[in-house]
Amino acid sequence: MSEKGLHLGLIMDGNGRWAKMRHLPRTAGHLAGLKSLKKVVLGAINQNVKYLSLYCFSTENWKRSEEEVKYLMSLFSSKIYGELPFYNENGIRILTLGDLSPLPEDAKKAIADTIRATENNSVITVQLAINYGGQSEICQAVGRAVADGVTEFTPEILRSYFEHPEIPPVDVIARSAGEIRLSNFLLYDSAYAEFIFCDKLWPDWNEEDVAFVLKEYSHRVRRFGGVK
């Protein structure tokens, strides 16, 4: 963990399965997932997490049905700015990761307004990964570096062209709903991250699941290639 504080990444998976078990449309699972998200953010604050990266929509999620994609976009338009009092009461600064350009205009505006309105909050920084893919993130950084005339790369030089190089690399990535894969999340920065996979579906998560993840993390010995 950097001296800036702990960085937790969450792959919020299982909304569709949660809905299916209840004979509800997948969209109902996404709405339920939003409720658990607020509990999890409060749990992260209680556990002194300083950076929380949340996988909201991957570069591959456009493959889903038009109805589901539209619904998720409508959540970005209506819910992100709509939670402004929650962010300000709890000191939550919102940032995003990913290429927002293909998003609907109202979603882009809601996100830009939220980032501006929370920029002075300092309890926790929450990065929403939207139209995010780890492979695209690396390609875009290379593109920016090349445009800047960089010809010789080190891991640090390339990382300085990422969207938020000031944010320390993720320390621990947890995934809900039992899948044991990264699905293109934080590929570069997860080089030495710890991984925790939980069976519980995302809409069932709350403060206690964050506490569980961090307790598990506290038992991990991080060597970064060295010897402890």
Ligand code: IPE
């Ligand atoms: C995660 O839940 C939310 C997003 C990817 C937007 P899923 O929608 O992937 O839920 P499952 O995996 O189908 O259960």
Ligand code: IPE
């Ligand atoms: C990863 O979940 C993306 C998000 C949580 C936003 P997916 O459900 O899209 O991942 P796969 O398809 O199971 O790998």
Ligand code: MG
């Ligand atoms: Mg899934």
